[in-house]
Amino acid sequence: MELSLVYYKNNNFVSKSIGNEKVLVPLTDNVADMNKVYNLNEVGSFIYDCINGSSSLREILSSLIENYEVSEEIAMDDINNFITLMVAKGVLFTKQ
Amino acid sequence: MRNIIFVKFGGLLIELISHSSQLILNKDRGVKHFITSATSKKSNYSIHFQVVSSTELSDFKQKFKGEPEENDYINYDWFVSERNGEIALTVDYKDHECIKQIVAFVNSNSKDIRVEIELVNENYPVHIEPLMHPLGSLLMIYLFHWNEGALIHASAVSDNCNGYLFTGVSGIGKSTMARLWQECGAEVLNDDRLILRLIGDDVIVYNNPMPYYNQRALSSSLKKIFLLKQSSQNYIKPLQGVLAYSRVLGNFIQQFYNPQMVHKHLEIVESIINKVSVYEVGFKPDVNIVRLIREMDNDG
Structure with missing residues (x-):
């Protein structure tokens, strides 16, 4: 995983926090598709909130380690899995 | 003379007014049991046909x-358009005997809704259901x-003033559940929408x-929502957080x-x-599933 990369949110998803978790609703052909929502657990929700088009994955990794007091290895795995899935689903993208 | 009907449902009082002599608002079928007498109370909305x-x-x-709903009984296309916050809901009927097109103009800031109807033949009087499908649903x-x-x-059913709602994918048993509650003495509010x-x-x-439903206006205070699953045995599992949502x-x-709009809906x-x-x-x-659900309340 390239930690210097900066990721952006796709505006065609609307997010809604439910406690510490989150749902992402896709706008498909301009219409919200409530049957294809993505559920983010607490960690996924935290990473998603950190993605802002300016923070690098390295910065997000540091925040995750600090907030959840997890090892770098676990935090790296969490970010890697989350980014891979969200990019595949079109939720996140990078310009590099 | 203007043809005016007042209907009340969902806690909203809605005035339906025909401004065209050849357009007669039908008081039968869908809206029949929701008609209320003219009142001094101000309508929440006025729909002008x-x-x-x-x-x-x-x-x-x-x-x-x-797209038309699956197994729909009429043939139509519908569109949603917008101009500076005003929304136009357009239904083009493909083979309706009286109506070519119907367009409703709605705006979140206005209590007045304009409905323009293009008839197949303007010279003959036409009786229309004011909340005709699919315009009524869209509105x-x-x-x-x-x-x-x-x-x-x-x-949804009302059982001793407790409202229970049963939802899930098409064919999962929403109507069956409503019928079971009716057999046990509860009042069915509706089994579809x-x-x-x-x-x-x-x-x-x-x-x-709703078309083809002959029901008076009903309501209840909702206590529980049940997501239905077909199963070989009865069970009830609480859901919480993002999964329930x-x-x-x-x-x-x-x-x-x-x-x-999506965000407000999510809220x-x-x-x-x-x-x-x-x-x-x-x-x-x-x-037995009715008994099981009733026992939840009896057990506190």
């Missing part, structure tokens, strides 16, 4: 095109959205005018096309979920 030779939509930008989606409410595909509204600290579930969310009826659904309990229920189609 008018016959036109054509409707001008050139300044409106089409947001999306809908309700927007009007209740602006009034802290939403429509949901579900069945309900309105939910946030009123004070409560969520109120209402039935609403996302699984109920997919059953609401919505046609929202901009992030602000309304969250407020509803926060006020009622959500369960997954697996059931065999017999009255």
